[in-house]
Amino acid sequence: MTIIKSAALAALTILIPSIAFAAGGNLEPNDPVGITFWLISIAMVAATVFFLMESLRVSGKWRTSLIVGGLVTLVAAVHYFYMRDVWVSTGQSPTVFRYVDWLITVPLQMIEFYLILAACTAVAMGVFWRLLVGTVIMLLGGYLGEAGFINATVGFVIGMAGWAYILYEIFAGEAGKVAADEAPESVKSAFSLMRWIVTIGWAIYPLGYFFGYLAGGVDDNSLNLIYNVADVVNKIGFCLAIWAAATSESEAKA
Numbered sequence: 716m717t718i719i720k721s722a723a724l725a726a727l728t729i730l731i732p733s734i735a736f737a738a739g740g741n742l743e744p745n746d747p748v749g750i751t752f753w754l755i756s757i758a759m760v761a762a763t764v765f766f767l768m769e770s771l772r773v774s775g776k777w778r779t780s781l782i783v784g785g786l787v788t789l790v791a792a793v794h795y796f797y798m799r800d801v802w803v804s805t806g807q808s809p810t811v812f813r814y815v816d817w818l819i820t821v822p823l824q825m826i827e828f829y830l831i832l833a834a835c836t837a838v839a840m841g842v843f844w845r846l847l848v849g850t851v852i853m854l855l856g857g858y859l860g861e862a863g864f865i866n867a868t869v870g871f872v873i874g875m876a877g878w879a880y881i882l883y884e885i886f887a888g889e890a891g892k893v894a895a896d897e898a899p900e901s902v903k904s905a906f907s908l909m910r911w912i913v914t915i916g917w918a919i920y921p922l923g924y925f926f927g928y929l930a931g932g933v934d935d936n937s938l939n940l941i942y943n944v945a946d947v948v949n950k951i952g953f954c955l956a957i958w959a960a961a962t963s964e965s966e967a968k969a
């Protein structure tokens with residue numbers, strides 16, 4: 716308990732100065748995309764504090780899931796400060812920061828699928844590794860396409876293939892089977908909500924890519940607006956689904 720409390724405090728002490736340092740930049744009133752970068756930076760900080768604090772309240776087996784959730788929003792918060800700065804000072808897409816963020820936060824979310832199953836039943840580590848392979852293919856294709864190293868359409872197709880592989884694993888693969896057969900109700904409902912977030916919520920990103928790169932020229936405004944909205948659903952919403960399962964399970968036991 717003391718360790719968890721000190722970890723939460725350490726995270727907060729890192730966050731607060733990072734907010735102070737990154738608070739520069741000129742936010743123009745007629746820059747809605749810049750305003751979403753600001754709003755989401757702060758929402759990610761608030762979500763981090765919430766998930767870390769709530770991790771102290773849930774029963775032991777759920778604690779790691781909530782801490783990992785807090786890490787997802789912490790990593791995103793820090794990247795949002797940097798991305799907002801790139802956007803307000805150059806008006807360009809912060810592509811590299813965006814992908815560095817995804818490269819850390821998406822695997823952490825894949826660990827969540829594993830963790831919530833492992834909290835209630837025996838599940839093979841292979842589940843996580845397969846989800847990780849899908850993630851890397853998806854993000855590598857997208858990055859090479861967005862950064863112009865390969866043709867944007869080819870990058871899109873590779874990215875879609877990686878995503879399809881993740882969907883296969885969580886719906887029809889081992890993860891999906893374990894969740895359907897062995898998990899208690901609360902985990903089943905969290906798993907199913909997380910699965911739909913990965914299907915519907917994640918679909919917003921390829922749409923952003925499509926409207927940003929493929930539908931006639933690069934449109935930085937719509938690309939960033941779409942990616943930003945997607946991150947609220949897919950990071951804060953995703954972790955809230957886990958939080959809901961964790962608190963309802965913990966209260967049922969208390």
Ligand SMILES: *C/C=C(C)/C=C/C=C(C)/C=C/C1=C(C)CCCC1(C)C
Nearest residue numbers: 857871874875878917920921924949
């Ligand atoms: C917190 C960040 C998350 C959950 C980011 C997820 C990103 C994706 C699901 C990206 C998907 C893409 C495709 C499916 C194809 C085109 C390229 C991408 C990378 C935009």
